[in-house]
Amino acid sequence: MLSGTATAAAEEAPLTRRTLIQRDRGLLWHPYAPLGGDAPYAAHGAQGTRLSLAAEDGSCFEAVDAMSSWWSAIHGYRNPALDAALLDQAGRFSHVMFGGLTHEPAVRLAEQLAAMTGLDHVFFADSGSVSVEVALKLAVQYQLGRGRPGRNRFLALRGGYHGDTFAAMAVCDPVDGMHAAFPAQIREQLFLPRPPAARLVGGVLRADSSEVAAWIDTLEAMVRGHSDELAAIIVEPVLQGAGGMHVYAPECLAAARRVASENGLLLIVDEIATGFGRTGKLFASQWADVVPDIMCVGKALTGGYLTLAAMLCSSRVAAVVTESPLRALLHGPTFMGNPLACAVASASLELLETSNWQQQVAGIEHGLAAALAPARGLDAVKEVRVLGAVGVVELTVPVDVKAASAAALDCGVWIRPFRNLIYTMPPFISSAEDVATIGAGVCAAVDGVHG
Numbered sequence: 375m376l377s378g379t380a381t382a383a384a385e386e387a388p389l390t391r392r393t394l395i396q397r398d399r400g401l402l403w404h405p406y407a408p409l410g411g412d413a414p415y416a417a418h419g420a421q422g423t424r425l426s427l428a429a430e431d432g433s434c435f436e437a438v439d440a441m442s443s444w445w446s447a448i449h450g451y452r453n454p455a456l457d458a459a460l461l462d463q464a465g466r467f468s469h470v471m472f473g474g475l476t477h478e479p480a481v482r483l484a485e486q487l488a489a490m491t492g493l494d495h496v497f498f499a500d501s502g503s504v505s506v507e508v509a510l511k512l513a514v515q516y517q518l519g520r521g522r523p524g525r526n527r528f529l530a531l532r533g534g535y536h537g538d539t540f541a542a543m544a545v546c547d548p549v550d551g552m553h554a555a556f557p558a559q560i561r562e563q564l565f566l567p568r569p570p571a572a573r574l575v576g577g578v579l580r581a582d583s584s585e586v587a588a589w590i591d592t593l594e595a596m597v598r599g600h601s602d603e604l605a606a607i608i609v610e611p612v613l614q615g616a617g618g619m620h621v622y623a624p625e626c627l628a629a630a631r632r633v634a635s636e637n638g639l640l641l642i643v644d645e646i647a648t649g650f651g652r653t654g655k656l657f658a659s660q661w662a663d664v665v666p667d668i669m670c671v672g673k674a675l676t677g678g679y680l681t682l683a684a685m686l687c688s689s690r691v692a693a694v695v696t697e698s699p700l701r702a703l704l705h706g707p708t709f710m711g712n713p714l715a716c717a718v719a720s721a722s723l724e725l726l727e728t729s730n731w732q733q734q735v736a737g738i739e740h741g742l743a744a745a746l747a748p749a750r751g752l753d754a755v756k757e758v759r760v761l762g763a764v765g766v767v768e769l770t771v772p773v774d775v776k777a778a779s780a781a782a783l784d785c786g787v788w789i790r791p792f793r794n795l796i797y798t799m800p801p802f803i804s805s806a807e808d809v810a811t812i813g814a815g816v817c818a819a820v821d822g823v824h825g
């Protein structure tokens with residue numbers, strides 16, 4: 375190294391970071407972005423609700439995190455309990471194969487998840503998309519086990535998002551999910567229209583009752599017309615995330631539960647974005663008091679530390695597969711049940727259960743409603759909506775992502791808009807000041823770029 379003194383090191387650091395952005399460009403792909411097209415900032419630290427970032431010119435700054443690193447960092451960054459759980463497990467062993475072996479972190483986490491969800495059986499996957507693949511597989515194996523091999527398609531929702539692998543993509547919205555780019559890889563599935571929008575009024579999600587009734591009629595007709603080929607209905611409960619941040623009537627979720635049961639279909643709820651308190655309920659299915667046959671969780675599962683997801687199912691579903699000629703669920707990732715990820719997830723769930731997350735989320739909901747209200751008056755704004763620790767400003771035009779992100783950063787806020795949506799889902803530990811700052815940053819981004 376060139377320098378021995380702190381001053382010299384501080385002067386050198388920005389140059390190193392500027393080089394990092396340049397070294398990244400053209401070398402690394404970033405999510406849904408052209409090569410070389412999208413990494414204008416580098417992160418060099420994260421603590422609590424703050425990200426430490428550097429721009430290409432080497433300037434460093436802190437920003438309040440409005441994204442929880444895509445729904446995951448619910449307890450914020452460098453949480454002492456999660457750090458300790460990770461280090462403790464690393465001091466024992468970081469990984470062993472799950473084939474033929476079990477271990478404490480996996481068993482403990484599975485017990486916690488079963489207790490939280492009321493579903494008795496757990497399959498650990500290494501990402502949300504993979505857990506959706508496993509859920510779809512399980513549904514097909516279930517129907518096979520019941521002697522119905524023809525029931526192997528899925529009914530999904532327009533505007534849904536379930537992941538980026540091919541089977542998961544096939545149940546994503548056909549247009550947003552880019553089905554047209556992969557005609558040979560995507561199995562054609564069946565879709566219902568987006569369920570009618572619901573808005574929070576006095577703590578209750580309300581929707582237009584005639585729209586809801588019409589949607590349920592469509593659901594019933596679709597399922598009756600195709601029950602001999604459908605294995606399951608798959609939905610994001612009440613809040614569709616990456617497909618448009620759309621909040622819908624819980625009655626539609628309840629109807630999906632009923633109609634699935636009446637017609638021998640399974641109900642798969644994808645709680646990967648909504649699980650663990652984000653919408654104000656521990657699981658968003660609880661807005662409709664729905665118990666699914668199969669549930670997927672991920673994202674916040676490890677508090678944002680490591681990649682881990684889980685598929686859970688009822689004992690009824692598991693029993694059919696176990697008693698079928700195949701007996702096994704036909705999946706088994708190399709890093710299944712990774713002990714580091716399980717240990718951190720366990721600590722994260724413990725933290726959630728011993729924290730006052732209901733109060734934290736209610737506080738964020740309240741704070742976001744107030745802080746985003748000024749956006750309502752802006753020309754480019756179609757709607758502002760808040761559910762739990764999720765705040766959404768929907769524009770009438772596509773967001774200029776680069777300009778909007780930069781405008782928010784000028785107010786000290788990290789956002790990552792998409793399509794016509796500037797949205798936030800802050801860590802649950804965000805203070806009232808953090809939430810106010812986020813609201814101001816979002817409003818400034820809307821006003822400054824699209825006002």
Ligand SMILES: *Cc1c(COP(=O)(O)O)cnc(C)c1O
Pocket residue numbers: 501502503504506535536537538610615616644645646647672673683
């Ligand atoms: C993010 C997400 C997924 C995919 O999870 P990955 O870990 O990114 O594979 C699936 N479903 C929903 C609802 C999601 O929000």
